[in-house]
Amino acid sequence: MSSQNGGLQTCFTSLAELLASLLEAQRTGTLVARLHFYCKHALLILEEVGYLPLAPGGPNLLVQLVNARHERGSPILTSNKAFREWGGVFGGEVIASALLDRLLHHAIAINIRGASYRLRDRLADLGPEAAAPPRPRPAEGR
Numbered sequence: 001m002s003s004q005n006g007g008l009q010t011c012f013t014s015l016a017e018l019l020a021s022l023l024e025a026q027r028t029g030t031l032v033a034r035l036h037f038y039c040k041h042a043l044l045i046l047e048e049v050g051y052l053p054l055a056p057g058g059p060n061l062l063v064q065l066v067n068a069r070h071e072r073g074s075p076i077l078t079s080n081k082a083f084r085e086w087g088g089v090f091g092g093e094v095i096a097s098a099l100l101d102r103l104l105h106h107a108i109a110i111n112i113r114g115a116s117y118r119l120r121d122r123l124a125d126l127g128p129e130a131a132a133p134p135r136p137r138p139a140e141g142r
Contacts, residue, residue, distance in 0.1 A: 011041040014048045019058035039068050050081035050089040059090040063098055070102050
């Protein structure tokens, strides 16, 4: 999704959707134009980094995009994975290191811990039992 708010062009998408778009553009010979599309936005927001497995070739295309945008536009990424886990997410420490090097160069990393913001209101509607941690089951055979 792309929008312009007060003159700031913004693109919001999941990492899986972005990579599907780049892989399709690579397949059809329109990768340069697609990279240009993602580079023109002042702010690129990628959610769900590490949530779904990445298609073969996807991490390399992400490195190309991050390189093209480096020092030209701001990224925001959301992930439930720690940076130390990104090697597994992106298929190797080399790619993860290259991405983190560029992404963290002028970055502010915010680590949010705690209950899910999305579930907060829903759990309150379901009552205190839904919000309580599960009770351990008694061991059998003792």
